[in-house]
Amino acid sequence: MSDPSPRPRRRLLTLAEFVALAGLIVAGLTLYLNWSQRRNDAADKAVAISVQRQERGRLDLLATVERHGDRIALRDPRHDLQDVSIIFPKASGIDRQTPLAEPVIEAGPIAGPILSLTDKGADDREGRLPVLITARYWDGDTARSATGLYEIIWRTEGRLLRGRILKLEGLRLRDRVGTAAKLDAAWASARP
8 A cells, every 4th residue: 555645855954054054053152152241241340340449448547656656646548537436445444545636546545554554574565455446437428437456566665763654666457347355355365
């Protein structure tokens, strides 16, 4: 018996059709790669802008020792400091400093407690006093605040007739994120 239905005939691609199909695939891949590259470039640009904003907004305190160690002036080259508050460890007995005119750390309020803690020892000593410094400043039109854990570097000197004096030597950043718990832990390890 013969089958009355005709068999479908298979047709091979001609060279021109094969080249057209390959061109279509290449064009599709090129379109996808361009779209993907633009998306990656946009993401990279957004990350770069975010990092730049964070860098610009970050507080970088610079300390300058003034008046032969009687005070440390604080400044930030990128921001105008509005208010500064210096908090000392509770166990040190030193009261908080909130300078009104200039952002400075004065040696006077620190001298009595540090000298009494270092009494009965050598006249010439050095040490670190951990402090929390909270600064309020403007970053463009945005008001910001930052609290960091710093260390005041101090030195005591003996004098021939008038006992000992305290001199401030500098300020060092210990942690950009300062808390009362970190301050107490730093004081426990640095206490004279």
